[in-house]
Amino acid sequence: MALSKAQIIISKNDSQETVNVLFNPNEYVLQSGNQYAWQTIPGLQSPIAQFISGEATTLTMDLFFDTFEKGTDVRKLTAKISGLLNVDHGLHAPPSCRFVWGSLDFKGVAEKVQQRFTMFLDSGLPVRATLNVTFRAILSMTEQYQKVPRESADRTKQKTLKQNEQLWMMAADEYEDAGQWRSIAEANGIDNPRKLPYGRKLIIPRLE
Numbered sequence: 001m002a003l004s005k006a007q008i009i010i011s012k013n014d015s016q017e018t019v020n021v022l023f024n025p026n027e028y029v030l031q032s033g034n035q036y037a038w039q040t041i042p043g044l045q046s047p048i049a050q051f052i053s054g055e056a057t058t059l060t061m062d063l064f065f066d067t068f069e070k071g072t073d074v075r076k077l078t079a080k081i082s083g084l085l086n087v088d089h090g091l092h093a094p095p096s097c098r099f100v101w102g103s104l105d106f107k108g109v110a111e112k113v114q115q116r117f118t119m120f121l122d123s124g125l126p127v128r129a130t131l132n133v134t135f136r137a138i139l140s141m142t143e144q145y146q147k148v149p150r151e152s153a154d155r156t157k158q159k160t161l162k163q164n165e166q167l168w169m170m171a172a173d174e175y176e177d178a179g180q181w182r183s184i185a186e187a188n189g190i191d192n193p194r195k196l197p198y199g200r201k202l203i204i205p206r207l208e
Contacts, residue, residue, distance in 0.1 A: 084110035
């Protein structure tokens with residue numbers, strides 16, 4: 001079975017350039033995360049977590065380059081990788097790219113490239129290098145909405161405000177997001193959410 005070689009496919013306007021990785025990486029790391037805002041509510045033991053957004057997934061790896069046997073400058077190869085950080089004149093931004101290796105097809109941009117040169121000829125010419133590269137995934141807004149369909153239940157019903165209940169509590173219960181209390185306040189013409197009589201019927205608007 002033929003060895004599958006990793007490739008970096010660079011997109012520039014309507015053209016593509018393929019860079020073959022000299023040696024496949026020994027390992028790679030995929031990292032994902034979420035961002036939350038922590039709202040402190042008087043009288044509660046712990047703050048309320050409000051989801052802000054997901055963080056773009058990153059792909060990190062070490063790429064090895066060696067031109068000792070040829071006696072040529074290894075920077076001619078590493079420049080193709082470090083060059084992914086440069087602004088393309090046609091795009092006015094660094095180009096997007098895909099790292100393709102076997103079942104892995106990662107679309108993103110090069111975020112960081114650290115070059116470490118470890119072998120030199122007597123002339124000082126570098127012939128061996130290890131690059132630590134971090135790619136960050138990019139998705140358009142349309143792609144993200146298609147990937148995670150957003151749904152909102154029918155909010156034409158009314159809710160009765162219970163004793164000691166606050167709008168942020170209602171928002172947390174209805175939307176799973178305490179920060180959406182303003183949507184309820186605006187839908188019901190509430191200027192001061194702290195002065196609400198319990199028993200009042202409130203409209204729960206549909207989130208767009």
